[in-house]
Amino acid sequence: MSIRKSKQPRIRRTPEESRANILSSAERLLTEQGPQTLRLADVAKEAGVANATVLHHFGTIDGVHTALMERMIAELVEKVMAIELTEDTEVSRAQALTTLFEAFEQKQASKLAAWLELTHQAGRLTNVRQVVRDVTRTKFHHQNVPEDVVEDVMLVCITLALGVGLFGQTLSEMLGKPPSRAKEMALSVLMLGLRQLEAERKS
Amino acid sequence: MSIRKSKQPRIRRTPEESRANILSSAERLLTEQGPQTLRLADVAKEAGVANATVLHHFGTIDGVHTALMERMIAELVEKVMAIELTEDTEVSRAQALTTLFEAFEQKQASKLAAWLELTHQAGRLTNVRQVVRDVTRTKFHHQNVPEDVVEDVMLVCITLALGVGLFGQTLSEMLGKPPSRAKEMALSVLMLGLRQLEAERKS
DNA sequence: TTTCTTATCGACATTTTTGTCAGTAGCGCT
DNA sequence: AGCGCTACTGACAAAAATGTCGATAAGAAA
Numbered sequence: 001m002s003i004r005k006s007k008q009p010r011i012r013r014t015p016e017e018s019r020a021n022i023l024s025s026a027e028r029l030l031t032e033q034g035p036q037t038l039r040l041a042d043v044a045k046e047a048g049v050a051n052a053t054v055l056h057h058f059g060t061i062d063g064v065h066t067a068l069m070e071r072m073i074a075e076l077v078e079k080v081m082a083i084e085l086t087e088d089t090e091v092s093r094a095q096a097l098t099t100l101f102e103a104f105e106q107k108q109a110s111k112l113a114a115w116l117e118l119t120h121q122a123g124r125l126t127n128v129r130q131v132v133r134d135v136t137r138t139k140f141h142h143q144n145v146p147e148d149v150v151e152d153v154m155l156v157c158i159t160l161a162l163g164v165g166l167f168g169q170t171l172s173e174m175l176g177k178p179p180s181r182a183k184e185m186a187l188s189v190l191m192l193g194l195r196q197l198e199a200e201r202k203s
Numbered sequence: 204m205s206i207r208k209s210k211q212p213r214i215r216r217t218p219e220e221s222r223a224n225i226l227s228s229a230e231r232l233l234t235e236q237g238p239q240t241l242r243l244a245d246v247a248k249e250a251g252v253a254n255a256t257v258l259h260h261f262g263t264i265d266g267v268h269t270a271l272m273e274r275m276i277a278e279l280v281e282k283v284m285a286i287e288l289t290e291d292t293e294v295s296r297a298q299a300l301t302t303l304f305e306a307f308e309q310k311q312a313s314k315l316a317a318w319l320e321l322t323h324q325a326g327r328l329t330n331v332r333q334v335v336r337d338v339t340r341t342k343f344h345h346q347n348v349p350e351d352v353v354e355d356v357m358l359v360c361i362t363l364a365l366g367v368g369l370f371g372q373t374l375s376e377m378l379g380k381p382p383s384r385a386k387e388m389a390l391s392v393l394m395l396g397l398r399q400l401e402a403e404r405k406s
Numbered sequence: 407t408t409t410c411t412t413a414t415c416g417a418c419a420t421t422t423t424t425g426t427c428a429g430t431a432g433c434g435c436t
Numbered sequence: 437a438g439c440g441c442t443a444c445t446g447a448c449a450a451a452a453a454t455g456t457c458g459a460t461a462a463g464a465a466a
Binding site: 213214215216217218221252253254255256259260 | 413414
């Protein structure tokens with residue numbers, strides 16, 4: 001009558017692999033189930049390991065949170081830095097903006113940012129300014145625009161990309177529209193608005 | 204040697220007052236400390252009552268969460284509905300937009316929205332579509348623009364207002380700029396972009 | 407004053423979540 | 437094969453969070 005619980009053989013990973021496995025599971029939980037589910041038992045179950053294994057690699061559940069944040073931040077920064085903006089044309093800009101918006105929505109970066117903001121951990125993003133400056137210099141160096149103006153533009157682009165990434169889909173669907181509508185509208189308005197802003201500045 | 208713990212006389216409120224007191228405390232915790240601190244003991248302590256008192260009025264801690272969400276939503280809707288847009292002028296629009304942005308940042312509505320989004324409770328906002336439709340009809344009835352276009356515009360405005368409300372201040376300060384810079388930039392871009400969009404539509 | 411209602415509370419019980427520890431088992435190395 | 441290292445695990449302990457219950461007291465009404 002007893003059900004045989006065929007015990008799986010242990011999987012022994014390298015520490016790096018194991019950490020990556022656990023963090024990937026945690027990231028999945030964060031984005032699909034929300035921050036509440038980032039509990040020890042949940043993470044361990046999602047990763048297919050014992051609770052003690054998670055603690056073995058990260059010390060505490062908070063260690064998991066910290067490591068997850070840092071991993072997601074690093075990935076996002078890498079993605080943003082990879083955006084190409086070789087020419088100063090409308091098309092090139094539109095592409096860059098689209099890529100930026102997608103970077104913030106694809107890897108759930110907006111959810112990460114919201115989590116950091118809500119938990120007052122935004123201070124973790126100490127390198128944001130440096131990244132923005134690097135982008136300003138490396139991507140916009142050929143444009144004859146003052147650097148602080150470029151920074152203002154990037155500020156508004158990032159803010160809007162975050163807003164769209166976090167709320168765009170839900171809001172669009174609430175209004176009975178296709179889920180990408182908010183993003184499309186935001187991109188249109190942003191492109192047109194920035195063009196006008198530049199025109200005004202030149203006069 | 205024993206320290207006399209002068210026991211306070213009980214405060215006996217009406218059920219409505221007591222609920223309001225508890226919810227206000229919870230709201231303070233949500234916006235100032237983050238959602239993690241919306242625990243029974245934290246809420247009770249902030250409200251200055253015993254844990255059991257909170258449960259007496261709300262049943263469970265989840266009941267507190269639900270009631271808090273509903274209260275904040277109602278307050279926000281009221282604020283948005285109160286926005287005036289009597290004329291179809293640039294100035295009038297700018298004022299309305301500014302008011303909208305402020306509504307989303309003042310009462311921490313963006314944090315509420317982010318909380319709902321992260322916890323997959325956005326479905327609670329069932330009346331968003333109705334509110335948008337009401338606003339479309341009551342505020343824009345005198346403008347000769349199709350209703351679905353107005354809805355698209357409101358979609359982008361709300362999305363951006365949320366983004367600015369949630370991330371604007373932090374991002375601005377990260378880049379070493381005054382905290383309202385993101386909002387100002389967003390408003391500028393939004394006004395210019397919408398004007399252009401309208402111009403394009405007319406041609 | 408006395409009575410009645412019920413908001414309030416402290417103490418306790420239950421459940422949930424985190425963390426500890428001693429032993430087990432993969433895997434490389436000799 | 438035998439050995440050493442350590443990733444891994446289950447069982448248990450500790451802590452934290454939620455919820456229950458009977459008693460108390462504030463205020464209204466008789």
